[in-house]
Amino acid sequence: MKQVIDIIEQGLLRINAGTCFYIIDAEERIAIDSGDRKERQSILKFLPNVIPLESIKKLILTHAHYDNAGNFDLFPNAEIYMHEEELKGFHENPAQAVIDDDLWKKLLTTDIKKLPENIAGLEVIHTPGHTKGSICLWWQEKKALFTGDTLLENGTGRIDYPTSMPEEMGKSLSKLVPYNHKLLFPCRRTC
Numbered sequence: 092m093k094q095v096i097d098i099i100e101q102g103l104l105r106i107n108a109g110t111c112f113y114i115i116d117a118e119e120r121i122a123i124d125s126g127d128r129k130e131r132q133s134i135l136k137f138l139p140n141v142i143p144l145e146s147i148k149k150l151i152l153t154h155a156h157y158d159n160a161g162n163f164d165l166f167p168n169a170e171i172y173m174h175e176e177e178l179k180g181f182h183e184n185p186a187q188a189v190i191d192d193d194l195w196k197k198l199l200t201t202d203i204k205k206l207p208e209n210i211a212g213l214e215v216i217h218t219p220g221h222t223k224g225s226i227c228l229w230w231q232e233k234k235a236l237f238t239g240d241t242l243l244e245n246g247t248g249r250i251d252y253p254t255s256m257p258e259e260m261g262k263s264l265s266k267l268v269p270y271n272h273k274l275l276f277p278c279r280r281t282c
């Protein structure tokens with residue numbers, strides 16, 4: 092069984108919560124995704140022993156699926172960000188994103204900001220395919236690419252969801268090639 096928290100290095104945590112999410116000390120301390128709601132209790136059991144949840148200033152959601160956005164309300168002081176297209180799609184049909192009824196209603200009334208092109212020292216790369224507003228994040232300092240459900244360790248994310256854009260996936264993946272990453276941090280792990 093995977094442990095809940097992997098300290099990859101100082102200032103770079105991976106939390107295994109159904110899907111993986113990450114907490115990094117870039118220009119600010121930020122979270123990238125927030126895992127599946129079903130794992131909330133185990134996150135709350137372990138994560139506060141490593142860092143105070145209050146210390147996270149921003150939560151960036153790579154897309155609005157329930158297993159990435161499921162704990163969007165975990166960090167009391169964090170501004171929440173999503174790509175404009177994802178935000179639009181979510182508001183048009185919120186039930187597609189977050190399974191639990193009460194949860195999507197809460198997310199719907201939460202202030203979610205549109206992602207700028209750069210945030211906390213990370214570059215935002217719009218990569219439609221898995222969903223129309225999926226993004227990847229590039230952390231130049233570490234040559235690390237956070238890829239959500241777009242690029243996984245052993246292939247690409249699914250492109251058969253209601254808001255998927257299968258015809259865009261190839262183009263999105265080729266956008267990632269020039270970054271020549273040293274570290275790849277997707278939302279799903281095979282080992």
Ligand SMILES: [Zn+2]
Nearest residue numbers: 154156221240
């Ligand atoms: Zn997804």
